[in-house]
Amino acid sequence: MLHMSRLYHWSLDPAGRLVRLCLGEKGVEFEAVESPPWSPHPDVARLAPGAVAPALVQEGRGGHIVAVGTRAICEHLDESVEGTHLLPLHPGERAEARRLWAWVEAGFEQVTDNLLTERVMQWVRRDRQPDSEKLRRGAHTLRGRLTFLNAMVEVNGNVAGRNLSLADFAAAAHLSAVDYFGDVEWKAVPDLKVWYARIKSRPSFRPLLADRLEAVRPSAHYADLDF
């Protein structure tokens, strides 16, 4: 690689996970800098007004490039780096992959805000009681999203078609974060479970499966490829 890349991210943030999967799929080496949502790295706010992690900084022949957020980073990587296509080449398939990538990001927002954030904040402030109403609401939304994704995978093989795309990596990024806490009922979604076992065994997934929160072990099957 000609570029020096640095990624500001937090290990269990689904947006940061999606970017790490894309960097992995493209074979881009990068320096990772932790920037947790409750205590962002001071560099991040200086990158651009209102910037929050994930943020990618590259130095190379093209000069200094700053890309912030999944939409900017993942499209930039697909446009600038050879290797696995993150989006299909056919315009119609490309549009469908982007539609479902956007669907995943919008649809999991409530899951992240309620379920994942409660789990994480309980870990950050150890004395804090989780808000059981939020956990319940997040779990309910998650079940709906799982049902939809299972139906898509059953018909298409992958989320948005025959080939893996950003729709799959985004879904896997979100599911892997809640799966750390054991919140995914895989038994209820057999087709999605097969799809997840397949995507989980890709080399790009390995760093995510190695993530560990201090004093919170992941669910028994979190890093198990044959769960």
Added chain:
Amino acid sequence: MLHMSRLYHWSLDPAGRLVRLCLGEKGVEFEAVESPPWSPHPDVARLAPGAVAPALVQEGRGGHIVAVGTRAICEHLDESVEGTHLLPLHPGERAEARRLWAWVEAGFEQVTDNLLTERVMQWVRRDRQPDSEKLRRGAHTLRGRLTFLNAMVEVNGNVAGRNLSLADFAAAAHLSAVDYFGDVEWKAVPDLKVWYARIKSRPSFRPLLADRLEAVRPSAHYADLDF
């Protein structure tokens, strides 16, 4: 144009407005089909599982192409149609335009859900009282977004840099919808007001300024280019 394009949209939906601006900037002729959120056109659900307007269908040399949602449609138009660039060509500027486009769409979600939806639903069901708490919350969020956009425009000239991009068209699409009801306090954001007067005078904006809800006149300055 070689393509026959059909757009399913609803006139005051900011997402549909963004797509109409992009089609206008690219000079793409299209047939418009109304699909209001509270009564979607039956075609839309058949286009793709879970699809909602805006949805673009094109028939042409490349076959049948369906693009649903702003991320899929706007990127598709920029990739496939010559004319005004919706995203800058330099990778760093491109990333910044996509970051702020995503920021606008995420940041105005609450404005749409609270302020705009209340205004529209009051019009749809004439006997319904608006939820004043939602209106208040929506107006508060809108003020914050306006302040940020004003600061960006003051520094950059446009939202994401020197040139107009999807970040500007997305912001203008959202602002124009709430401006129909007179909910934008332009006096508080003088730089943004100058920017909006400029973008409003583009030919691509004319169809939006001609939109009228039956029995609800737009705010006095809605279609005024010199407001």
